[in-house]
Amino acid sequence: MTQKTHRPAHQARAQATRQSLLEASIEVFSTHGLHGGSVSRIAELAQSHDRMIYYYFGNKEGLFIAALEEIYRRYNEAEAAVTLDTSNPIKALTAAVEFFVRYFRDHPEFVTVLNSENLYRGKHISQSLLASQFSKPAIGLVDQALSLGKQQGVFRAETQSRDVYLMISAMGYFYQSNQYTLSAFLGEALNAPKCYEHWESFVIDAVLRTVTQSKKH
Amino acid sequence: MTQKTHRPAHQARAQATRQSLLEASIEVFSTHGLHGGSVSRIAELAQSHDRMIYYYFGNKEGLFIAALEEIYRRYNEAEAAVTLDTSNPIKALTAAVEFFVRYFRDHPEFVTVLNSENLYRGKHISQSLLASQFSKPAIGLVDQALSLGKQQGVFRAETQSRDVYLMISAMGYFYQSNQYTLSAFLGEALNAPKCYEHWESFVIDAVLRTVTQSKKH
């Protein structure tokens, strides 16, 4: 019994250490990549020790997998928190687009860590046991809005949720992911607020035009 | 003067060494990133020596800049080689989309090296003197097709080439760049030919619907 009274304090501290390492790893991996981010820098940022990374995550790769799972978890969590207007499919789809575009803009670490993972050909996500959990609900938001619109005859029946989800993701993700080369290429700073707003409305427009029933008569 | 007479042979060999190092660096940087790709591996792949990298490119960063410029040069070159059907704007835009989507698919090194550059916030492209050369013609293909369509009243006048270029790039690039995480996420292999074809036609459809004049009366 004495053990049980003591353990919580122990575990709380342990959990704090683990969490700060995980947090630090996301920060470091997202700014330097898997290879560029060193365990010592992560440990330092977490105000812990290299050794603890091996204690909690086995090795650097294990930490990267944990970081990957964590950013996916947050992504899903954020998506699950969105509630759409179920009466108006256009409003609903617009809200969905806004969510994705803004999520990528506000979470650059999601974008860069995923790029790292893709550089290594997805070898870590395939090792993750939690990955399958995340795969399901992801398209949910788009699917919801699309189904609604199809029912009401506003959206074309043949449109696939998967394609629209990819379209939205692509346009939101790419804009954030490649902002530096694009800015140099196009000669304008893509991260300027005005620029962002313009892009967001363009994406909304493009998506709606893509899924909406053409008005013929 | 005597030097000049036997320079050519020298220069040819030197150029070959330089070129093979550049080629090898694109290969290595694209598969391991800037940090993950080591100079010794590049030298080995080029069947040359580390020292030569410093001789020709100053340092690793200089080599990366050169690699970056090279893949951009090839990208522009490929784009310049495309000739559009100037009579039919829809055909022309379709051809442009096909070019971009296929270029990203067939040149994964372009995609991964650009991702590396964006991870480092575009610090190398901004150092490049040749970068400005590449910035101009890039949107040309899209602009050409779009202008044509606008003239003929097929495409909406308010559509901007920049936005459409970004849309096409995003959809082509993202599909290639994130194929590994997406495949895990969606539960299907995105690099399967059928999958590719489906996506390509979806992108064409989406782009056309986005730029086309709605048929009202």
Next chain:
Amino acid sequence: MTQKTHRPAHQARAQATRQSLLEASIEVFSTHGLHGGSVSRIAELAQSHDRMIYYYFGNKEGLFIAALEEIYRRYNEAEAAVTLDTSNPIKALTAAVEFFVRYFRDHPEFVTVLNSENLYRGKHISQSLLASQFSKPAIGLVDQALSLGKQQGVFRAETQSRDVYLMISAMGYFYQSNQYTLSAFLGEALNAPKCYEHWESFVIDAVLRTVTQSKKH
């Protein structure tokens, strides 16, 4: 007093833990040496924890000393279990030789742990309090056989038990200890049964020829 009543159960469990750690340490030290064998591997093999090693043996060196004492104890125990034919000195000496040669063959951990101890110049055995206990009876077996032979006038009087003991040990130990380099060196596998038998009979022959009274007239 209450403590004493439930001690036995506690002690039995404790003894089991201690014993399994000791056993595991012999296994690990004998295959990896003192430096190469890590406490974590020992703890793992014993299905216990690193911490227990410090609890029971103070530190890694203490564990090594205990392992050393244990293999010596077993060696002495095995020797004490041998009973010689007291009527026939040649048979007795032959039996003694067989015991030693076979003991080294069947207990490679004895050989390798002793090699480790000698690498460190006997610094642990000199710290052992039990070491003196083991020193006495060791030569007993050889001494017994030799004395018998001397009494009967079969063995030369000037032969010293110590020298014959060393001779037997050397030939048995070296064959086992250096089997890998010797096998590479001689081009034949010394651990083959036939090879072993040949060597054993050669050792017996050499020892007997060394101690036996020359037949002069």
Next chain:
Amino acid sequence: MTQKTHRPAHQARAQATRQSLLEASIEVFSTHGLHGGSVSRIAELAQSHDRMIYYYFGNKEGLFIAALEEIYRRYNEAEAAVTLDTSNPIKALTAAVEFFVRYFRDHPEFVTVLNSENLYRGKHISQSLLASQFSKPAIGLVDQALSLGKQQGVFRAETQSRDVYLMISAMGYFYQSNQYTLSAFLGEALNAPKCYEHWESFVIDAVLRTVTQSKKH
């Protein structure tokens, strides 16, 4: 041509670096074993840098293999330098025994490095390309003396060089290799000069008695 005049100085220095690292490795490996001896300690002792070990020997294991080959080379060289009295087989065999016993005594690094190699089950010697070179001449000395004695009818015809070589090696090697545990065990310092001399004469006596034709009539 200019290159050729410069190279020798280069190579001489390089050879010196390589040699000092090799020398230092023998020293360190022989006193601490393969695992216990660290590359940094070796580099320090050689007044060079860790990095140079990897430059010249690939890795730690490569250095160990080189060290192993070197001590074997020296052993063979020393043996090849011995010239036996070809007229007197007893003198010749005595000289051979003396050589081996003294070689092990005077070259403890040979003994300890070989012990290390045997701890690792000969995994390095089997990787060595030079190993086969050393295997041949090794028994030569014993074989020479033995053949001579057999010709003259002094030594028994059925005695095998291999067995006698092993016998001599075993008695010389074991005495040196296990001197620390034996000293503790027997209660006397085996490395005392008097002790050594006694053992040497005992070995000579034992070997001669083993191979000599019994005087029957």
Next chain:
DNA sequence: CATGAATGAGCTTTCATTCAT
């Protein structure tokens, strides 16, 4: 009696880079 958490020093190895010829 046992165990999770933490620690700091040390390990082997690889890195990008420079020197001398």
Next chain:
DNA sequence: CATGAATGAAAGCTCATTCAT
């Protein structure tokens, strides 16, 4: 134009050990 030699910093990881329950 090219190459062997050298360098110092830093990488990922494992080590034996101690602390606090």
